[in-house]
Amino acid sequence: MANNALQYPSLSVKYNGVSTPLVQSVTIDGDSGLETLSTPSGSVIAHGPTSVNVSVNSLSPSIGGPTGTYSGLREPVDISINSLQVSNCFVNSIQYSLESDGFFTSSFSYQGDSVSQSTPLMDLTSGPSEGDDNGDGVPDPSFPATGKAPYRVFFGGGSFDEENLKSISINYTYDRELIYAQGEAKPFSVLKYPVESTISFQIYVSYKTQNQPNATILDNLYTGVYLQQLACDDATPVESLNITISGPAGDSVSFGGVRIKDMSVEGGSVNGEPLEYNMTFVHYAYEGISPRVYQYQ
Amino acid sequence: MANRVYYSSQGVAVGLQTGTFATVEGGQSVGISANFSLEQAFQMGRIAIYDNIMTDGEVTITTSKILDGNDTIYKLATAAAGLSPIVNQSETEFKVRVASNTNEGASALDASAQLGTEVTGCFLSSVSYTIPSDGFATEEVSFVGDNKAVGSAKSVSAPSGSTTRATYRQMFDQNGSDLPSEVSGLNVTNIAISADFGREAMFKLGQFRPFHRYANFPFEVTCEFTVSNTSTDQSPIDLDGVTATSDGNLPTKQDIVVKLTDAAGFAGSHGYEFHVSGARLNTLSQDGGDTGGGNATTTLGYQTFNELSISG
Numbered sequence: 001m002a003n004n005a006l007q008y009p010s011l012s013v014k015y016n017g018v019s020t021p022l023v024q025s026v027t028i029d030g031d032s033g034l035e036t037l038s039t040p041s042g043s044v045i046a047h048g049p050t051s052v053n054v055s056v057n058s059l060s061p062s063i064g065g066p067t068g069t070y071s072g073l074r075e076p077v078d079i080s081i082n083s084l085q086v087s088n089c090f091v092n093s094i095q096y097s098l099e100s101d102g103f104f105t106s107s108f109s110y111q112g113d114s115v116s117q118s119t120p121l122m123d124l125t126s127g128p129s130e131g132d133d134n135g136d137g138v139p140d141p142s143f144p145a146t147g148k149a150p151y152r153v154f155f156g157g158g159s160f161d162e163e164n165l166k167s168i169s170i171n172y173t174y175d176r177e178l179i180y181a182q183g184e185a186k187p188f189s190v191l192k193y194p195v196e197s198t199i200s201f202q203i204y205v206s207y208k209t210q211n212q213p214n215a216t217i218l219d220n221l222y223t224g225v226y227l228q229q230l231a232c233d234d235a236t237p238v239e240s241l242n243i244t245i246s247g248p249a250g251d252s253v254s255f256g257g258v259r260i261k262d263m264s265v266e267g268g269s270v271n272g273e274p275l276e277y278n279m280t281f282v283h284y285a286y287e288g289i290s291p292r293v294y295q296y297q
Numbered sequence: 298m299a300n301r302v303y304y305s306s307q308g309v310a311v312g313l314q315t316g317t318f319a320t321v322e323g324g325q326s327v328g329i330s331a332n333f334s335l336e337q338a339f340q341m342g343r344i345a346i347y348d349n350i351m352t353d354g355e356v357t358i359t360t361s362k363i364l365d366g367n368d369t370i371y372k373l374a375t376a377a378a379g380l381s382p383i384v385n386q387s388e389t390e391f392k393v394r395v396a397s398n399t400n401e402g403a404s405a406l407d408a409s410a411q412l413g414t415e416v417t418g419c420f421l422s423s424v425s426y427t428i429p430s431d432g433f434a435t436e437e438v439s440f441v442g443d444n445k446a447v448g449s450a451k452s453v454s455a456p457s458g459s460t461t462r463a464t465y466r467q468m469f470d471q472n473g474s475d476l477p478s479e480v481s482g483l484n485v486t487n488i489a490i491s492a493d494f495g496r497e498a499m500f501k502l503g504q505f506r507p508f509h510r511y512a513n514f515p516f517e518v519t520c521e522f523t524v525s526n527t528s529t530d531q532s533p534i535d536l537d538g539v540t541a542t543s544d545g546n547l548p549t550k551q552d553i554v555v556k557l558t559d560a561a562g563f564a565g566s567h568g569y570e571f572h573v574s575g576a577r578l579n580t581l582s583q584d585g586g587d588t589g590g591g592n593a594t595t596t597l598g599y600q601t602f603n604e605l606s607i608s609g
Binding site for chain 1: 336338339340341342343344347348350352499500501502503504505508509511513514515
């Protein structure tokens with residue numbers, strides 16, 4: 001029997017059976033939830049609730065979701081890698097990373113409750129496939145034609161488009177509580193509120209003309225004023241700021257009512273690296289799924 | 298149309314980004330290189346490459362001249378008067394043109410019939426000076442930039458046909474220079490001074506071109522002396538002599554001045570000065586004197602950071 005290595009061309013990731021492109025890596029981490037109990041007559045080992053964590057890392061042509069079906073937020077989704085399937089997955093966290101020196105990426109983390117495998121992951125008699133994940137010789141139509149990988153020039157701007165933005169990181173955290181009921185092995189999960197989302201900016205500090213319209217926090221670092229509102233409306237209080245990020249595909253994400261969470265200044269040491277300013281804004285949602293995440297079309 | 302480009306048919310001009318071009322007198326060579334960084338994207342489920350993008354492009358122009366009594370390339374570009382610390386140019390933007398005649402038979406550059414290349418918004422990348430005992434003293438300067446434009450409008454005026462005198466070994470001003478104590482009084486056969494800014498590109502979201510190429514402080518400045526040995530190495534090293542209050546006989550930190558006089562009697566000819574401050578001996582090597590018949594020489598290398606000033 002050939003000892004073939006299973007490599008990325010032969011692996012496809014699907015959400016509820018629909019392929020998703022631009023995946024760079026997937027990790028699966030399962031815990032069978034073993035519980036032990038010592039009794040006078042011997043030890044008992046039982047399977048408790050299982051949890052399977054899945055992380056899907058992709059190039060991100062938008063900041064509104066993965067290409068294809070966006071699932072796992074309100075309803076559970078099955079995630080499969082070839083014939084290996086993780087069931088009942090809910091999104092734990094979503095992260096978008098927009099770097100000025102690297103591809104735009106997304107990372108979706110899920111928690112499912114079981115993993116199964118129906119057939120061998122790859123037929124050992126065949127070679128790497130060109131997107132033909134079910135082995136019938138027909139490329140999966142959900143795989144996109146060769147396109148452009150998202151890079152810094154794709155960034156559309158937004159509230160900070162006048163700054164020398166080094167990177168932007170957008171994080172959504174969806175903590176869930178597992179609720180168990182008598183007579184049911186599997187729990188059901190509910191979303192815990194508040195849902196926290198953060199948007200972080202890394203900015204190269206440079207000389208700025210003071211008192212510019214829409215002056216940023218960065219300007220006021222020099223003048224000694226700690227905070228300055230970012231939105232166009234002067235009446236907007238500093239405790240509730242509005243930030244808009246325009247993504248690569250003409251999509252956009254609006255963060256309304258965010259507050260500054262933390263800030264730091266790093267670099268500028270005798271090692272010669274430039275001075276960088278880091279700001280993180282946070283939003284808490286107490287109902288629904290907020291801020292809205294646009295579905296990539 | 299010219300069938301070739303050779304020394305008589307091409308020339309280099311430099312200047313501040315906001316200033317005018319000045320033709321390099323005594324130019325010896327020019328090189329233009331463009332480099333593109335590529336990054337590939339692949340995806341699970343497909344063996345075909347998804348994308349192969351260009352992440353950065355940079356153009357480097359390196360030009361050299363003999364120190365012929367006319368302004369150095371550094372001075373032509375920076376328009377700096379007197380002794381100019383090169384750190385003052387860490388943020389300065391320049392423009393560089395290289396052009397060649399379309400008529401190969403012309404005896405000199407003809408700005409009315411040329412095709413040229415112009416790099417704007419470029420930064421000083423490196424400077425180096427070589428002062429040999431057997432040959433002309435030379436300068437080599439490199440610029441790094443982003444955008445390169447071409448065409449017949451990118452012309453370079455002909456150099457003047459200088460009345461000055463090329464710098465040769467007799468113009469090294471031993472008395473006016475301040476050589477390191479390890480070199481003083483020896484038969485110096487070669488001096489090499491160099492500095493490299495180590496430029497790094499800075500990128501921002503929403504723009505492909507780097508918004509700046511910063512000088513990677515601290516950047517190294519080296520000054521190297523080659524001397525013809527009259528004896529074996531006589532530089533003692535006693536590490537045991539180093540105490541909390543004394544470096545013993547280890548080489549000390551020194552300010553080095555290398556001065557080249559002007560060529561008296563040659564109109565317009567001026568001298569040159571190079572100041573390397575806070576330098577310390579970091580390499581010493583003796584070579585030669587073997588059965589091949591050559592003479593033994595010793596090379597002493599001095600190192601400092603950021604501290605190089607140029608006059609001329």
